[in-house]
Amino acid sequence: METISKEYLLTQPSSFIAEVTHRCPLHCLYCSNPIELKRSEGELATEDWVRVFKQGAELGMLHLHLTGGEPLARPDLAQLIAAGRGAGLYVNMITSGIGLTEKRLAELVDAGLEHLQLSFQDVEEASANHIAGTRAHAHKLTLIPVIRKFPIALTLNLVVHRQNIDRLERFIEMAEEFAPERLEIAHVQYYGWALKNRGLLMPTQEQVERSVAIVEAAKARNQARNHGGIKIESVFPDYFGSYPKACVGGWGRQMMLIDPIGQAMPCHAAAVIPGMSFDNVREHSLSWIWKESAAFNRFRGDAWMSETCKSCPRKERDFGGCRCQAFQLTGDAEAIDPVCVLSPDHGMLAQLRSATEESLPMWRG
Amino acid sequence: MQIDSIPRLTVGCRLHPTEDLLLVPEGALQLGGPAKDILAMVDGKRTVAMIADALLAQYDGAERQEVLEDVVALLERMQQRGAIRS
Ligand SMILES: C[S@@+](CC[C@H](N)C(=O)[O-])C[C@H]1O[C@@H](n2cnc3c(N)ncnc32)[C@H](O)[C@@H]1O
Ligand code: SF4
Ligand code: SF4
Numbered sequence: 001m002e003t004i005s006k007e008y009l010l011t012q013p014s015s016f017i018a019e020v021t022h023r024c025p026l027h028c029l030y031c032s033n034p035i036e037l038k039r040s041e042g043e044l045a046t047e048d049w050v051r052v053f054k055q056g057a058e059l060g061m062l063h064l065h066l067t068g069g070e071p072l073a074r075p076d077l078a079q080l081i082a083a084g085r086g087a088g089l090y091v092n093m094i095t096s097g098i099g100l101t102e103k104r105l106a107e108l109v110d111a112g113l114e115h116l117q118l119s120f121q122d123v124e125e126a127s128a129n130h131i132a133g134t135r136a137h138a139h140k141l142t143l144i145p146v147i148r149k150f151p152i153a154l155t156l157n158l159v160v161h162r163q164n165i166d167r168l169e170r171f172i173e174m175a176e177e178f179a180p181e182r183l184e185i186a187h188v189q190y191y192g193w194a195l196k197n198r199g200l201l202m203p204t205q206e207q208v209e210r211s212v213a214i215v216e217a218a219k220a221r222n223q224a225r226n227h228g229g230i231k232i233e234s235v236f237p238d239y240f241g242s243y244p245k246a247c248v249g250g251w252g253r254q255m256m257l258i259d260p261i262g263q264a265m266p267c268h269a270a271a272v273i274p275g276m277s278f279d280n281v282r283e284h285s286l287s288w289i290w291k292e293s294a295a296f297n298r299f300r301g302d303a304w305m306s307e308t309c310k311s312c313p314r315k316e317r318d319f320g321g322c323r324c325q326a327f328q329l330t331g332d333a334e335a336i337d338p339v340c341v342l343s344p345d346h347g348m349l350a351q352l353r354s355a356t357e358e359s360l361p362m363w364r365g
Numbered sequence: 366m367q368i369d370s371i372p373r374l375t376v377g378c379r380l381h382p383t384e385d386l387l388l389v390p391e392g393a394l395q396l397g398g399p400a401k402d403i404l405a406m407v408d409g410k411r412t413v414a415m416i417a418d419a420l421l422a423q424y425d426g427a428e429r430q431e432v433l434e435d436v437v438a439l440l441e442r443m444q445q446r447g448a449i450r451s
Contacts (some may be wrong), residue, residue: 061387062393090379090388115377140426151392153377171393181377181447233391283447342380 009300012060013290015255016089018049018356020080022260025098027133027363028121030201031160031193034271037365042261046076048281050083052258057087057284061256064089065322069260072099078111092117092155097143098136099303108152116147117155117184122162122164123171131163133363144178150213151189155182158238159192160211161201168211172218176230178257183230191324191365200354208240227356239349243314244321245335251299251323256290264289266310270326273333299323304334307344366413366435366444370451374410378448380404389448399424400439405447413437 022037037051044052054066055106071077071093084091093108103268105113121129128137128170147154152324156175163233168185175183187208188201203211215234222229236245248255248267257265263278270276279293290296299320302310309320321337328339329345329352336343366372378389385401386392394405399420406416417433424432443449 062381062388063391088382092390114379151376153375155390181375231446 003146006254010291011253013056013254013256014062016053016056016061016064017066017257018053018064018080019257019259019268020044020066020071021073022075023073024068024070024364025073026094026096027136028159029133029163029197029361029365030130030188030261032189032191033364034163034267034269035196036059037069038260040260043262044258044262044281046083048144048262049080051338052281053080053084053087053089054287055150055281056244056256057089059287059290062090063092065092067094070096070098078107081111081113090114094119096132096136097140100143100146102146102149104279105146105150109152113152115153115155117157117182118143118147119159119356120171120266121155121159123167123231124341126343128303129168137166138349144180148178152252153182154178154340156180156331157184157186159186159188160203161188162203162207162221165199165203165207165211169214172214176218176222181326182233182283183218185211186215187211189235189238190328191272193362195328196362197359198352200288200361202239203237205240205353212236215222238325239249239339239353241339244318244325244339246318247322247325247337250319252296252321253300256286258295264295264301264363267322267324271293272324273327306334306336308336312342366441366451368437369412370434370450371409371412372407372444372449374390374404374407375448382387384430385392386444387448389446393434394443394448395444401429403436403439404443407440413440 004364021040021043022033023040066080072095081091091113093113094117097118100207118140121131125137129135158171190198194201220231222232223306252266257268258281262280262282265278265280276295276296279289302315305320309315321340326335328335329334329348338344339350380401381388385440387404392442393409402420403416406419415429417436420429421432422427440449
């Protein structure tokens, strides 16, 4: 096997995911946040974020995604937005909308916010509130016309699973009436709280097939509209494919996530892998973390891969699939992602797919 | 897109201050050739013809018809990607 130099493996990161807090007024059953949420006392201070946004832009990053938890829970959010814009980054905020008023939004837009992604739980209020573990749905609906008064792009997001999938078509119809620039239909990914609630969230094969047809039809009719067509993006459900996704665009290739206490991670679930330790932006520069840290180098290239993946041409596209999923399903973080038909563990997915028992819901803390 | 259409960037799309990139909500479009100059003139006031004429002044020796076609082709491509409205 050829040895690949480290320089060859290094790409330039483009997405900066800043989980500015884990605090959140919602308790979504599907939340991908870690089970052990970081407490507010340890959160990075404003000046830490200001420094790392600058370092991120210098590293070549383009987009800053302010997320959490609920980013609106940070009183200094406008300052963070201004710092991101000031550093030259494109600033997006991913939010449940709880805590947003017209006055607050005006401050955020003034500070430089360019894109807002509002997440929904369902089209039907009672179910949406049940999934969120709180009454949030009605407020989200009243927010959309308020957001539309401002010159920023709007994405509506729905995480799809068994509890809402049968109303997907109605949800898309509702979203189309609001005419956002983008619509994201993402099948749930089983990390964090979603993994705990997998039995409740797993759709049936038939539901998945129907949902794919619904999304494809919506994409086609929006593409056909020359004006005001919505850009629809969808994420195919985990456990139903034959080949894995290029998780986070490949480990340590495109994105960097900084968690509320300053730990830099190659993906939001990376902490589930035993033995992983994450360097902190309080002690290191982003450039050093990107290039040198053990965590970011752990699954770069193909040296860690099984022979099956090493000799497979698809490795250039999927970079070996998701490491967190491989670990969570097989207990071995270097195993072939079980979503792959070539994995000896692929058969277990059929079992997990039919595991639609009515387990008790566990809401996010 | 007609020569008297007035194109504008879709909300949430803007040029990168230094790189040849158009930043859009979840990505970036690489801009080659005169694309960045053209998009820099898309301000919701100029017509396609005005943009082509300004470009013509910058590149001497070019045919007006050709420049017009190039501008329309670029703007239509960007419109298909949702980055331009007219
Ligand atoms: C963790 S949330 C944080 C921001 C904000 N609290 C919200 O919900 O919009 C970030 C984004 O991930 C989505 N999300 C959360 N859990 C997910 C999961 N298990 N699978 C896929 N997407 C998920 C949310 O819908 C949201 O768009
Ligand atoms: S997905 Fe729900 S619980 Fe998780 S951070 Fe977002 S709003 Fe809060
Ligand atoms: S064998 Fe490995 S590289 Fe090939 S498709 Fe499967 S997971 Fe991807």
